[in-house]
Amino acid sequence: MEVLAAVVSEHNVPLRVQPVPLPELEVGAILGRVEAATLCATDVHVWHGDLGSKAGQSITPYIPGHETASVVVDVNGERRDLLGEIIKPGDRVVVAYPFCGKCFYCTIAGQPTLCEDSIRYGRERCDLFPYLLGGCAEYHYYPARAEVIRIPDEVSSPLAAASACAFRTIMHGFERLGDIRPNETVLVQGSGPLGLFATAVAREKGARRVLTIGGPEARLEVAKALGADEVLNIADASDAAQRTDWVLGETSGRGADVVIQCVSASAIPEGLNMVRRGGRYVSIGTGPEAVTIPGAIFTNKNLKFASIRSGRAHHFHQALDFLATRKKDIPFDLFISAEYSLSQTTQALEDMASYKIVKPVILPTLA
Ligand SMILES: [Zn+2]
């Protein structure tokens, strides 16, 4: 039997919707019917060929999409979710990347998001078993070693899909940051889904003030609704010096205690000028571009700098739980910008690449 999926056969070439084999389930594996897949900047970079090859091997053909909410249709054997409940057909789930559990990073280092042999949804070949490892398809295969998180009833499938990358990475970032003290000012660079979610969580964590830099205006209005005390539109402050002056003006000339970089990595040098001496900087947004940083900035500033790669199952749980419990107060659905069918996946990637759309949702339909 075959099912339909949007397939990248070659980097940078439009995708085609084509049949892909429906795999037999290995013991412990789960088959999900995709309810919604969202795309992030990583999908664009992988499509462009900037990221994603594995040990130098080509990953094409592949099905994009690593942020997916599915309904369980089949489980081979008994599986339990993160909270210990048995997973059954009809459950809505998001599923973490399966880490190998055996490599140096999984065992000795205790940093499984750096696993050298993980399966990375949305960039695995779809001409090899188990074929369905990307969200832009009718069905998704979840290997036995992947941890499963049930989606709370309060959270829509598109929003849950977005939590499967953007929001869980933010939760990982806050874990690395440690406590936010009540006297601290947090600056968020960016007002895309990462930046908006970081704004909401920084507010909830008890920051004294939350500042968000981004655009356009509509997103900054959302940032304010989510708890930003002050926002700066990059359209009104188009050069880095102006933006840095704004942050210094808002922080008695010292800079923010904590800066969370939720835009392209090209914003890191600017962000390092916005964090106070002795402050903390967390780099979350990615990008292939080279950046130049004055060598002395780390020693002069006595900074803590952390970079975040992906997240673990408990970060997914934290993100979904946050969305479910704050749903009444926070307009999270504003994060989700536009819907596309499987056959419009190329358009969705192009719209993301040109910054027209922040968080496209791919629905498993053809028209
Ligand atoms: Zn591993």
Ligand SMILES: [Zn+2]
């Ligand atoms: Zn992502």
